[in-house]
Amino acid sequence: MSKWKGFFVFEGIDGSGKTTVSKRIAERLKEKNQSVVWHREPTDGNYGKKIRSFLSGQATLSPKEQLELFVLDRIESVNSVILPHLEKGSLIIQDRYYYSTAAYQGGKDLSAEEILSLNENKGFPKPTQVFFLDLTPEEAKERRKYRGGTEEAFDEDKEQNRIYANYMKILPENTVFLDATQSIKSLLDAIQEIIEGEIRS
Ligand code: TYD
Secondary structure: OOOOOEEEEEEOOOOOOHHHHHHHHHHHHHHOOOOEEEEEOOOOOHHHHHHHHHHOOOOOOOHHHHHHHHHHHHHHHHHHHHHHHHHHOOEEEEEOOHHHHHHHHOOOOOOHHHHHHHHHOOOOOOOOEEEEEEOOHHHHHHHHHHHOOOOOOOOOHHHHHHHHHHHHHHOOOOOEEEEOOOOHHHHHHHHHHHHHHHHHO
């Protein structure tokens, strides 16, 4: 058993609802008096800010540069947020982790599997459980239309298909796949039950 209380990671393609779901789960756990930290990658640190200017189309980055920045951002994220809180005994609920790097940056230069190994070999802590909010790239596109906001770096259909296919190759075997089209309440109930089961045992 891991020495940590729980490190729960949410993954999914753009528009799958990870951010809302992970934040609401963190709130529910806090209401039960758990010490919980909600965290996301890319972070709001210096590397994360550079990444966000690329994501919003204000800067261009080659796939190799993207990979480097995401890994640098993750080193900072692990050392300044994830490890200190896990060591203090808090739960971490995290929106995206290295599975995103494998899925999004995986392609011609390096495969998703190679990027996954590269991250695992850096000794980043392994999550207790990964939740994948599953919906097809077509359904996700429909949702993004209504969400508004600016078009992001990976918005094209063929990009989202590549990312989804990469996820299917690299997610851990015990990933919990959740139908992201169900009601938010039933999603939250299912996730909360799993997390509470994991942290009791
Ligand atoms: P964000 O604005 O947080 O969007 P969302 O709420 O939809 O997750 O942007 C995260 C974007 O960064 C998303 O398009 C995925 C991408 N990303 C990568 O390409 N590689 C990574 O390693 C990570 C963590 C995110």
